[in-house]
Amino acid sequence: MLRRRRIGFTVYESDQSLTSRPQGYRIHVDEHGDQALARVLPADLYRLFRATAGVPRTRTPVFDDQLTRLTVLEPADDGVHLAVNRLTLRQILLSGVRDAVVFGRRLTRHTTAADGRVTAHFADGTRVTGDVLVAADGVNSAVRRQYLPHARVVDTGLRQFYGKVPLDERTRHLFLPEMHAVFTPIVGPNKNYVGVAPVEYPEPVTRAVTRLAPGVRLTDTTDYMTCSFGSRPEFLPCTDEELHAMSGERLRAMTLRMIEGWHPRVRRIIEHWRSGTVFPLTLRTSVPIDPWPTTNVTLLGDAIHVMSPAAGVGANTALRDAAGLATALGRIAHGEPLIPALAAYEAEMIAYGFAAVRTSAANGHRMLGQDPLPA
Ligand SMILES: Cc1cc2nc3c(=O)[nH]c(=O)nc-3n(C[C@H](O)[C@H](O)[C@H](O)COP(=O)(O)OP(=O)(O)OC[C@H]3O[C@@H](n4cnc5c(N)ncnc54)[C@H](O)[C@@H]3O)c2cc1C
DSSP: OTTTTTOOOOEEESSSSTTSSOOOSEEEEEHHHHHHHHHHSOHHHHHHHHHTOBOOBSSEEEEETTOOEEEEEOOSSSOOEEEEEHHHHHHHHHTTTGGGEEESOOEEEEEEOTTSOEEEEETTSOEEEESOEEEOOOTTOHHHHHHOTTOOEEEEEEEEEEEEEEOSTTTGGGSOGGGSBSOEEEEOGGGOEEEEEEEOOSSOHHHHHHHHOTTOOOOOOOOEEEEEEEEOGGGSSSOHHHHHHOOHHHHHHHHHHHTTTSOHHHHHHHHTSOGGGOEEEEEEEEOOOOOOOOOSEEEOTHHHHOOOGGGSOHHHHHHHHHHHHHHHHHHHHTTOOHHHHHHHHHHHHHHHHHHHHHHHHHHHHHHHOOOOOOO
């Protein structure tokens, strides 16, 4: 959208490349995420996004550790529910704007001049000045720490090991048909859980590219199930430090010990975890804060409203922010004063963003044993 409206921008990304560290696997895209992508992407890229997005079942079963169905959650709406591969989505987002992204540039701090213009300072000693600084730097946001030091990010009390099982002739039969839903939790003692969720491409990725957007480069990925195990740290037989030093193989072995006595099908699923894909996560959440005075520094996504994944909406909220902010920047480019336009974006973002933080925390508390949000 910014490109179409001829608004100059540069993204400074601390990673060396799109694939230099594991970023996760499946992502659930809902109505908000889908609408945001429809607004910001050129038509061919949006069609490619839809063509590479799986459509999971919307009725979600909840099982206990013996695979007894405890309940079936009906979707709250008839809206869009898509299961996309993160890397595929990121490659689509990067298409056509690769020249505006500088990899390997970590922001360390920012300064604001008397006229409001902002200078970003980077770890390599370089600096860049612009009209607006957008903090899209995720949960550990360096911008948020400096700009809103009272905005807290806290431990949810949940640890998750995140991996995948390729869906092929050896593994497809392990998953019940109803497990091809948005996200299927299998909840055992102490609310320890195994969660499975499919990414199933409607057609081969390369064929979708040739058909809809030749010239775009997407990694040719095939179907898989993301498969995670979650627990509270007090139930794990190791410290956080040890956990984060463990290989995928050791995480798989520890998970199998933690789910001893669970239904053999669940154990077989974990046995099929591709060990090289498994990594541990400490799940964190922001604590909602009151609105702040708007300046030329603004924020979006996890940088301001990181939330537990229990509602599957963190990225959808970030995409919604991005579309709203791009619209505000478009109005500014057409002559609207900068601060009121950014203030309108922030007022909306703060309301729905922190509402999503609260909903995610409530879901996580009820289903997975997440700590309640601090007062
Ligand atoms: C297990 C799990 C499952 C999830 N599933 C879903 C789901 O199904 N649906 C959903 O909507 N959400 C989901 N989420 C949430 C989602 O992953 C996040 O909300 C989303 O990635 C946030 O996007 P973001 O761009 O704000 O931050 P990020 O994706 O974290 O991106 C921030 C970027 O900034 C870069 N960066 C960081 N610091 C600096 C710096 N100092 N200088 C320059 N660059 C920097 C980082 O390298 C990174 O590339 C899930 C989260 C988890 C943990």
